Amino acid sequence: MRKGILGLLSFLLVLGVLAGCSGEKSNADSKxxxxxxxxxxxxxxxxxxxxxxxxxxxxxxxxxxxxxxxxxxxxxxxxxxxxxxxxxxxxxxxxxxxxxxxxxxxxxxxxxxxxxxxxxxxxxxxxxxxxxxxxxxxxxxxxxxxxxTRLLFYNKEAFKEAGLDPEKPPQTWAELEEYAKKLDVKNGDKFERFGFYPLWGSTGAPAWMASADDGKGFIEDGELFINTPKKLDALNWLLDWQKHYGEKNVQAFKAEFGSEQANPFISGKVAMYIDVGTFYTQIRDYGKDMEFGVAKIPAYDENSKHWADGxxxxxxxxxxxxxxxxxxxxxxxxxxxxxxxxxxxxxxxxxxxxxxxxxxxxxxxxxxxxxxxxxxxxxxxxxLYPVPLEYPDYQNRINPHIDKVFAGKMSPEEALERAEADVKKLKK
Structure with missing residues (x-):
């Protein structure tokens, strides 16, 4: 009998706890x-x-x-x-x-x-x-x-110094190179100002490679577009920029980047810079009435669109x-x-x-x-480049090879060949 009473009390206690939980849930779900x-x-x-x-x-x-x-x-x-x-x-x-x-x-x-x-x-x-x-x-x-979305920000005062029209920003990659060389300021073997460096700002090698390849990312509708002639051309082009400035100069400049005030564009260390549109607020707040312009990112050539990534x-x-x-x-x-x-x-x-x-x-x-x-x-x-269902980890298979190109450990040709081979292994 005693066991029966204890059992009944235990049962009622459990019901009470459950009722309390139910009440708590109801209160959490309604007000x-x-x-x-x-x-x-x-x-x-x-x-x-x-x-x-x-x-x-x-x-x-x-x-x-x-x-x-x-x-x-x-x-x-x-x-x-x-x-x-x-x-x-x-x-x-x-x-x-x-x-x-x-x-x-x-x-x-x-x-x-x-x-x-x-x-x-x-x-x-x-x-x-x-x-x-x-x-x-x-x-x-x-x-x-x-x-x-990303834009090209450019320093109009630097343009005037270099004899460039501040109302006519570069429209193609070729013009971008031409303008950058005019905007470079060099003191002996060291650069005091870079005209432009394509891997600084809110962009990277994959964006330039897509831009060269008619906007195509590395993977489109399940098909690989990693080791293509245009992407190889873009990777070689990016490497040429590093050779132009010298890896030591690039790393020395990069080491100085930090707060908004030390941003290379805002501080006048770089004359042209790619960033998202909201970068305007940093210039507004820290640029001390800086005279600048904005334009679409230069196109691969005269027959290409001004692609951007977002x-x-x-x-x-x-x-x-x-x-x-x-x-x-x-x-x-x-x-x-x-x-x-x-x-x-x-x-x-x-x-x-x-x-x-x-x-x-x-x-x-x-x-x-x-x-x-x-x-x-x-x-x-x-x-925008969605993560492909077939190749969810593709970026981690491509980026290390691209990094090795700029570290001088791999040729662009070898990097893209290996990257594509590594990504193929991911397919489910």
């Missing part, structure tokens, strides 16, 4: 009759956190069915914790994630298919090259939020979200014209919503407007 959704970002800086939290507040105040809770997680940690929470079955409802790897997460069942919540016309709100990045098997698994972030619903429908309602607001315009204006950032981006450009004036308008126009020739 004043509203569905509560958890929104994870890595925007915790003094600049960006107030902006995203203002957007969240505006959404919460705009309706009475959903309450968004913003959770900040540090860069890097956010994605590790996302994967862990998805595996545990307790993910966030909305998360900011990398645009280049959407298909990877969709394939690995780590993100929700959003097609059931979005109508066919929704994609018209976004730049086509960004919308393509969120598709897997022709279904959207995320929505584009922001992006970037990146960006998306908002998506992690697999297993308890409230995917409500999460998508918030995503629609977050990527709508008004929220996007607010983010773009306050952060001087390129946004994914076309109408919002055009509104930001109209709201600006002076050189801020000039630079932003060019970034918007440049998005038409900006390529």
């Amino acid at each position: 004043d009759g509203k569905v509560v959704i958890d929104f994870w970002t890595f925007w915790g800086s003094e600049t960006r956190r107030p902006i995203i939290e203002k957007i969240v507040k505006d959404f919460n105040d705009s309706q009475d069915k959903i309450e968004v809770k913003h959770t900040f997680l540090p860069w890097g940690d956010i994605w590790t914790k996302n994967l862990a929470s998805v595996a545990a079955g307790s993910p966030a409802d909305v998360i900011v994630n990398d645009i280049n790897s959407v298909a990877q997460r969709a394939e690995n069942n780590q993100a929700e298919d959003l097609s059931k919540y979005l109508d066919d016309s929704f994609k018209e709100n976004f730049y086509p090259h960004l919308w393509e990045m969120v598709l897997h098997d022709n279904k959207p698994y995320a929505v584009p939020f922001n992006t970037d 990146g960006g972030f998306v908002v998506e619903v992690p697999k297993g979200s308890k409230h995917p429908k409500e999460a998508v309602e918030f995503i629609k607001y977050l990527t709508g014209k008004d929220a996007q315009q607010y983010w773009g204006e306050k952060n001087y950032d390129n946004i994914a919503n076309i109408e919002g981006a055009e509104a930001v450009a109209k709201s600006l004036d002076g050189q801020a407007k000039e630079v932003y308008e060019l970034t918007v126009e440049n998005l038409k020739v900006t390529n």
Whole structure:
């Protein structure tokens, strides 16, 4: 009898615990009759956190069915914790994630298919090259939020010194070389100013190689374009720049780079420089009324486009979200014209919503407007390179070989041959 009573008490105790857990979950998932959704970002800086939290507040105040809770997680940690929470079955409802790897997460069942919540016309709100990045098997698994593109920034005062027209930046690689040599300032064997160095700034060898090859990345639709004649030509061209300046001079200059004030372009050490459009804010804040211009990145030759590469972030619903429908309602607001315009204006950032981006450009004036308008126009020739499902680790198979070229340990021909052979081994 005593055992029966104890058993009954134990059973009731378990029921109580479960009821308590259920109550806690219910309270976590609802507030004043509203569905509560958890929104994870890595925007915790003094600049960006107030902006995203203002957007969240505006959404919460705009309706009475959903309450968004913003959770900040540090860069890097956010994605590790996302994967862990998805595996545990307790993910966030909305998360900011990398645009280049959407298909990877969709394939690995780590993100929700959003097609059931979005109508066919929704994609018209976004730049086509960004919308393509969120598709897997022709279904959207995320929505584009922001992006970037690269421009050529050039020092107009240095142009005047060198006898160059400050209103006519170089248009081709050949002109870029010609201008750079005129802009070089040398004292004996040392350079006091570089006219241009293609591997400094927000760019790298893969971007130049793609530009030479009609915008094609290393892998397009599952086909390899690593060891191609144009990419070999580009790699040799890049190596020629290092030979022109000398590896010691390149490394000595690079060692001086540091804070915004020590940026080689802002400090006058480099006359032409490639960076994302938001680099304008560093010049504005630290350039002391620097006279500069912006242009599209010079084309491979007269018959080529002014290609640029870009990146960006998306908002998506992690697999297993308890409230995917409500999460998508918030995503629609977050990527709508008004929220996007607010983010773009306050952060001087390129946004994914076309109408919002055009509104930001109209709201600006002076050189801020000039630079932003060019970034918007440049998005038409900006390529993003998604991580291929067949070759997920391809960059780590290519980059070490390219690095060896500049270290003098491998010829460009051998580097591309070995890189392509190594990538082929990755195919599933």
